[in-house]
Amino acid sequence: MTMTPEEANEFQLLMKNRPHVVILGAGATIASIPDGDKNGKKSSVMMGFIEKLGMNQVIANTKLKTDSINLEDIYTELHERDDCENIRMLLDERIREYFSDLEIPDDPNIYDMLLLSLRKKDLIATFNWDPLLLQAYQRASKITKDLPLLTFLHGNVLVGYCRDHKYGGIIYAKCPECGRHFRPGRLLYPIRNKNYTEDPYIQDSWKAIRNNLKRAYLVTIFGYSAPKTDSEAISLMKEAWGTVDKRNLEDFEFIDIRPEEELVDNWKEFIHSHHYQIYSSFFESSLAQHPRRTTVELFDRTMECKFTKATHMFKPNMDWPKVQQLVDSLVMEEEKLGENEFLTVESA
């Protein structure tokens, strides 16, 4: 198939403006605060979580049928039993308290750089309840307003919404229509049957990720282990992504410390032959190597056959002036673009 120069131009513009979708799991938060949060507090891993929440005794008193110590089994039973409503409410309250306490450290964090490495055509969807990404968003938005859309697939302790109007956002904000404070949104537990349509805010989050996955050119899975209890989530994403054989131009990227076989096995329905990369650190990923140019670089490398060179990179231990300088220079280039013009990356 040959294209006229105009058609080629249009194709390139379209491809480069397709979304980069990033999906975050607990591993991303753990990677973002390896030494704990601003006050040295570590993000929980699910092991020993009930104990950390001070819920051991309460759970012991409910005489659960399951003798599993797996949190997902415990949640599932609590969820299914009508006589456990008070315990569910208490658990919800404790989880909110626990995560609301987490504070992002003052120095530039992986979450700051992640947000700044994407543009408003892109999307970050997170399964995490912790507030770090939203705290980072508040800082990143002081550097540029051209930031990715955020969606919280299992709710978030910092997200609220107005029950009467279609507005949601950070929990301290007010509804632009009625002026009342946002009310906390639901937290979805890691249980087998979650109902993604019950809560209007979570339903909207799912709409956003499905729409963006349909059009995505690049997908990064960061620290998300796709557990069995999220099978419903995986099939919703799968449906939006479509079949592998229709996805031969797209790329898939993992930032994860787990072994390759395990990752590929979990995501085999999404990955086209060898169109995937695995990185053990954020700083090796396309996001840090080609910030704000991830889809541009993918196109230039694979369709234009350029040997692309990383020239503007996020690196570990960058200070705020360096981060600001880097982002400013990229944003300036973006703002200079005329209509129907597209960005390119440098060749080696």
Ligand SMILES: [Zn+2]
């Ligand atoms: Zn309202």
